[in-house]
Amino acid sequence: MKTFTKIGALATAATIALTGWASAETIKIGVSYPTPTHAWAAGMNWHAEKAEERLEALYPDVDLILVNSPDPSAQASALEDLVSVHQIDALVVLPFESEPLTDPVLNVKKSGALITVVDRGLSQPGIEDIYVAGNNPELGRVSAEYMKTRLKDGDNIVVLRGIPTLIDNERFDAFMAEIEGSGINVLDHKHANWNRDDGFEVMQDFLSRFPDIDAVWAQDDDIAIGVVAALKQAGRDGDGMFVVGGAGMKETIKGIMDGNELVPVDVLYPPAMIATAMDVTVSAFKSNGPVAGRYILGATLITPENAASFYFPDSPF
Amino acid sequence: MTETTMSTAKPSMLRGFDLKTAGPAIALLILCVIGFLLNPAFLSEGNITNLLTRSAFIGIIAVGATFVITAGGIDLSVGSMAAVIAGVMIIVMNSAVDTFGTGVTTVLIGCGCSVILGLGAGLVNGLLTTKGKIEAFIVTLGTMGIYRSLVTYFADGGTLSLNYDIRGVYRPVYYDSFFGLPIPVWVFIVVSIAGWFLMNRTAFGRYCTAIGSNESVAKYSAIKVDRVKTLTYVIQGLCVSLATIIYVPRLGSASSSTGVLWELEAIAAVIIGGTVLKGGYGRIGGTILGALILTTIGNILNFTDMISNYLNGTMQGLIIIVAVWLQRGDWGRNTSAD
Numbered sequence: 001m002k003t004f005t006k007i008g009a010l011a012t013a014a015t016i017a018l019t020g021w022a023s024a025e026t027i028k029i030g031v032s033y034p035t036p037t038h039a040w041a042a043g044m045n046w047h048a049e050k051a052e053e054r055l056e057a058l059y060p061d062v063d064l065i066l067v068n069s070p071d072p073s074a075q076a077s078a079l080e081d082l083v084s085v086h087q088i089d090a091l092v093v094l095p096f097e098s099e100p101l102t103d104p105v106l107n108v109k110k111s112g113a114l115i116t117v118v119d120r121g122l123s124q125p126g127i128e129d130i131y132v133a134g135n136n137p138e139l140g141r142v143s144a145e146y147m148k149t150r151l152k153d154g155d156n157i158v159v160l161r162g163i164p165t166l167i168d169n170e171r172f173d174a175f176m177a178e179i180e181g182s183g184i185n186v187l188d189h190k191h192a193n194w195n196r197d198d199g200f201e202v203m204q205d206f207l208s209r210f211p212d213i214d215a216v217w218a219q220d221d222d223i224a225i226g227v228v229a230a231l232k233q234a235g236r237d238g239d240g241m242f243v244v245g246g247a248g249m250k251e252t253i254k255g256i257m258d259g260n261e262l263v264p265v266d267v268l269y270p271p272a273m274i275a276t277a278m279d280v281t282v283s284a285f286k287s288n289g290p291v292a293g294r295y296i297l298g299a300t301l302i303t304p305e306n307a308a309s310f311y312f313p314d315s316p317f
Numbered sequence: 318m319t320e321t322t323m324s325t326a327k328p329s330m331l332r333g334f335d336l337k338t339a340g341p342a343i344a345l346l347i348l349c350v351i352g353f354l355l356n357p358a359f360l361s362e363g364n365i366t367n368l369l370t371r372s373a374f375i376g377i378i379a380v381g382a383t384f385v386i387t388a389g390g391i392d393l394s395v396g397s398m399a400a401v402i403a404g405v406m407i408i409v410m411n412s413a414v415d416t417f418g419t420g421v422t423t424v425l426i427g428c429g430c431s432v433i434l435g436l437g438a439g440l441v442n443g444l445l446t447t448k449g450k451i452e453a454f455i456v457t458l459g460t461m462g463i464y465r466s467l468v469t470y471f472a473d474g475g476t477l478s479l480n481y482d483i484r485g486v487y488r489p490v491y492y493d494s495f496f497g498l499p500i501p502v503w504v505f506i507v508v509s510i511a512g513w514f515l516m517n518r519t520a521f522g523r524y525c526t527a528i529g530s531n532e533s534v535a536k537y538s539a540i541k542v543d544r545v546k547t548l549t550y551v552i553q554g555l556c557v558s559l560a561t562i563i564y565v566p567r568l569g570s571a572s573s574s575t576g577v578l579w580e581l582e583a584i585a586a587v588i589i590g591g592t593v594l595k596g597g598y599g600r601i602g603g604t605i606l607g608a609l610i611l612t613t614i615g616n617i618l619n620f621t622d623m624i625s626n627y628l629n630g631t632m633q634g635l636i637i638i639v640a641v642w643l644q645r646g647d648w649g650r651n652t653s654a655d
Contacts, residue, residue: 035474037573042474164627188622191629196568197575201371205619208364209356222476229568233492234363251478316475 027285028063030082031278032075033094033118035068038194039222040247043271043317044094051275055282062282072096076104083111090114090284092277098123114284118277130284131294132277134269136167137174138299142267143217143244144178146301150242153183155214158206160192160199160223171219171246187213192223199226207234215242221249221266228262237262247271248302248310249317257307266302268310271317273297341590341606344640348610352617359620366499368609368616370491373501374399374560376608378579379586380512380601381556384549385453386587387516387599389529392442392553393457396579397464402434402561403571404468407477410487419482427487427565431558438464439554443547461580469573479569491566501563505605508559513601515552522599525549529596586611589640610640 031052036042045068052064065086069075075096082088091108095101095117102122109115109127117128147157159175162168172189179186187210192198199218206213207230216231218224224245231237245252246267255263276297284291302310352359378395385392410427417423438460445456471477479487490500498506516522524545527535536542565571588594589610590603614636618629 037469037474039475039572042472045474161626189626190619191626195574196570196572200568201367201615202619204367204371205364205616208358208361208367209620225570226568316473 025061026063027059027061027090027282028065028086028088029090029092029278029281030079030086030088030113031064031066031092031274032078032082033068033274034075034096035070039249039317040271043312043315044274046315046317047272047275047312048278051278055278059282059286062285064278069096072100075101079104079108083108083113088113090116090281092116092118092274092281094118094274095120095122102127114281116277116281118274129292130277130280132273132280133294133296134273135296135299136170136269139246139267139269140171140174140176140219141178142299142301143219143246144175146244146265146267147179147184147215147217148182151182151184151214154185155183156185156187156210156212157215157217158187158203158210158213159189159217160202160219160227161189162191162194162220162223164191168219175217175219192218192220192226194220194222196222196226196229199223200230201226203227203230204233207231207236213241216244218243218245221245221247221252224252224263231262246299247317250312250315253302253307253311254313256302256304257311259304264303268298268300268302270297270310271315272312338591338600338603340643341603341610341640344589344636344643345606345610345613348613348617348636352613352620355617355621355623359617364616366494366502368612369502369505370499371616372608372612373505374564375579375582375586375611376505376605377508377556377560377563378553379583379590379604379608380508381553382583382587383512383516383590383592383599383601383604384525385553386584386592386594387529387596388525388546388549389532389596390446390453390546390549391457391584392550393454393580394438394442394460394464395553395557395583396576396581397461397468398435398438398554398557398576399561399564399579400468400571400573400575400577401464401471402431402438402558403565403575404471404477405434406431406561406565407479407569407571408471410483411480414480414483419480419486421486423483424487424490428562431562432555435554435556435558435561436551437554438557439551440547442554443550446550447543447546465573468571468575472572474573476570476572479565481569484566484569487566487569489566491563504559504563508556509601509605512604516599516601521545521548526597526599529593529598531597582611583608585637589637607640610636 031048033044034041036045048066052066055062055064067078069078091113093105098120102124105115105122106127115128116130119133161172190202192202203226216227218227224243227243231241243263244265245263246269248266248268248270252263252266256266280291280295358364382392406427409430410423413423413426442457442460445451446453493500495503524540527540528542528545532542586607587604589607590600592599592603614633618632624632
């Protein structure tokens, strides 16, 4: 067994030496993330590909290797390959799950590569050199802050939540904390699983149950689409009713640019964060400034004024 | 093996007949009373309409599943099948806009495409099961994965959205009413009646029951077993395509999260309704009640904040088990252990 690995290592080393000779100075950066199976992840995939094109055109000596994996164990193997086959100098990783990928990422770090973790933290601190993530509590807080500017004491809202997870709790708790004391009543909150169909059905039931609703916090753009369909079906989409989603889906942003009154704003949780992470990682090799550290992106409130800068019509999300 | 299934299926069918027929209806009635007590708005016209319309998807699919299960098969691919059909319908309609405009023709092309795909997908499941001699569970587990990944591929991982102009033409199919009932409910009613007739008044229905009871005996009785079994999957496919036709105009989109777990909901509806999972006995009427019960559970849970959101699945599971126990339990009688 041991001899085999040794032979394998020798062979790899030989190949690397050969290819390395051809392009001695290439900076190789592996980018690993889950295979896109929902719209947000598809948007992330699109932005990663765009960033790859842009960065490789900008720096001919940078080689970005994009790999997506369908499950945590496949991602762990992909990370091993990035080290053994490609001998990467840096890794940008959006872990499928924190727990099972902590060790594999640690192994990549031991090979000497710079580690950038995106969106989902690892379960052991101090592994990553760079951390880039959206801000879930801030998404909830910014949404609540907007609600407060539009609503007054005694107004009623309903809340549709995502899939029961830590992300959902962080958003929801921050929203409730910000709403507290404003006199706005949260009639009830139900899980709509970040899904259009569930958003539609949960909202239908809220509409049957509560005759007086002034606004809806849908937390997510997909849920918001279902909510809007239910409001229109019940004919309760007028009278200043509004829905606040979240993420930054292109259709939603287009609507905001066009002055849609039912969904007047959106709160950003951008799939493009992978591009930010890739930029920062490349900067680690190119910039004369220090880059290591934690980058927590803002949960920007997207309004008609700033919507254009968040609109990517070619992205799938 | 086959002998024992025969001997247990038969007496229970005779003994518990009344309870079996009434069980699902009683369960639904109890649920409605609970819903009304929690919030009188439960019985408002709007909510009842929502409930019935929502049940239509699972209900129509479950009518098809009743045939498959009665004939001793199982189809796990229906949810993914619905998603991929919805996706292809949207792609076809969007691309037909250039040639046929945004009128009724385009919508009809979409619907036609849905029916062809449904029949085709059902035929594939059926032939692989009968001619390919692979267990239905494995065949449909395979096609489930294939269809689910196909829709993800077509949508490029994202969401397929129907052209907004066609949406205007197609939208009434879900949202409009006809004699006070939404159109999806009418489709559900028609499918149910057709299904009931096929199951209870035709030779085909009796063949399904016979095959599900004992396939070898059915074969010796000159029933074309393979043909009948394949047909049950084709019927299932047709039902899925009809459900998809009324699903697409609701939100005008399809993604990889469309129709997730519909197969299990459909199977649950069939079993709650009194059909035997191992085949040989099927009840269309029960299936319809089963679909209504499943939708009502979800609806009631949205009507109350007494139960933690995290326990929704627990409540659903409990009610499903109790509903089936109501009709299977030999309560009051001596269980004749054989």
